[in-house]
Amino acid sequence: MTSARHPLPTDIVALVSFDGRVYPNEAKPLDRLGLGNDKPHALETALEQWFSFATGKHTWVSVHGATIRGLISARPRTKRTAWEIEMLINTTDDDSVWQSLFTRMLSGIGKHGAERIFLRVDLDSPVREAARAAGFFAYAEETLRRRPALPPPPKSDLPVRRKAKSEALGVFQLYSRQMPANVRAIEGATFREWQAAQEKWGGRFSDLVVEEDAVIGAWTRVLLGQVNRLAALSEGSYDEIVSAALQLVGEHEAHCLAPRHAPALVSALDRLGFEPAGEFSAMAKRLAKPAGELTPESAKEAITVG
Numbered sequence: 294m295t296s297a298r299h300p301l302p303t304d305i306v307a308l309v310s311f312d313g314r315v316y317p318n319e320a321k322p323l324d325r326l327g328l329g330n331d332k333p334h335a336l337e338t339a340l341e342q343w344f345s346f347a348t349g350k351h352t353w354v355s356v357h358g359a360t361i362r363g364l365i366s367a368r369p370r371t372k373r374t375a376w377e378i379e380m381l382i383n384t385t386d387d388d389s390v391w392q393s394l395f396t397r398m399l400s401g402i403g404k405h406g407a408e409r410i411f412l413r414v415d416l417d418s419p420v421r422e423a424a425r426a427a428g429f430f431a432y433a434e435e436t437l438r439r440r441p442a443l444p445p446p447p448k449s450d451l452p453v454r455r456k457a458k459s460e461a462l463g464v465f466q467l468y469s470r471q472m473p474a475n476v477r478a479i480e481g482a483t484f485r486e487w488q489a490a491q492e493k494w495g496g497r498f499s500d501l502v503v504e505e506d507a508v509i510g511a512w513t514r515v516l517l518g519q520v521n522r523l524a525a526l527s528e529g530s531y532d533e534i535v536s537a538a539l540q541l542v543g544e545h546e547a548h549c550l551a552p553r554h555a556p557a558l559v560s561a562l563d564r565l566g567f568e569p570a571g572e573f574s575a576m577a578k579r580l581a582k583p584a585g586e587l588t589p590e591s592a593k594e595a596i597t598v599g
Contacts, residue, residue, distance in 0.1 A: 319383070320380055321571075323493065326520070326548065328519070351401055352364065352366040361384070362387070362390045373405055375408065375411070377492070381394070383420070392426065398530060402580075409479065409577060409578070421576070426577045429576040433476055435550050437570045439548055440546065457501075463502070467528065498516040501519075502512075521546060523542070523549050535562065
């Protein structure tokens with residue numbers, strides 16, 4: 294019989310080196326994209342990664358007798374009402390392993406106040422059908438675009454400046470004008486939901502905006518580090534705001550996760566030298582909110598993103 298439980302220290306080697314193989318992580322959180330370790334890797338690297346996910350995190354393993362068959366790990370995004378799956382491994386072809394992992398994880402995070410749970414997987418991942426069976430739905434398709442180490446495009450006259458913390462609402466309003474309704478419904482139907490669901494970027498980032506008459510018309514976020522990462526929204530041409538982001542990146546490699554429902558962004562990335570480096574399905578599930586928590590949240594509880 295297959296069941297799911299919290300992991301034990303003795304599970305580590307048994308999981309990542311089961312039957313002499315090292316198994317890939319099917320979950321693709323934003324802060325792992327572009328790191329180049331999505332394929333099966335050396336045991337010592339797998340152990341290091343497993344420790345980073347399992348220590349102090351919400352992690353469960355699927356067991357059959359004394360055999361470790363799979364693992365799932367989840368974490369909050371910006372706030373504990375929105376969570377994401379950060380690690381998902383199945384060492385078998387048995388779909389019941391997926392189901393036992395999803396069931397235990399959903400029960401566990403629900404006790405911590407989760408209202409939404411997100412999962413990103415490869416577009417051809419075998420876990421997609423199992424996730425649907427567990428109540429997840431695919432709401433977007435995304436392409437990771439990679440720009441090799443090239444000189445940045447010429448500077449434009451776009452009046453870009455650093456975003457003030459007080460302008461988070463303005464960025465949300467720009468997001469709401471640009472994103473289709475089905476995406477907003479799960480990512481951010483309200484300002485508070487949008488804030489809570491902001492993904493982890495894996496480091497300190499910079500936000501730039503273009504503002505005219507107190508309205509933000511373009512925004513970009515840039516992370517410089519082991520992986521240089523950027524994102525952008527614009528009501529006008531994307532070329533200039535992405536070029537502004539690339540000025541910060543300099544002559545280094547850059548990555549941008551571009552949703553297919555933003556064709557203007559995809560086209561601009563193509564023109565600026567980005568190439569496809571992976572295709573993903575963004576999935577999500579809403580959890581029932583306990584009746585005791587159905588109370589209005591006061592303004593003083595608002596959080597700041599960026």
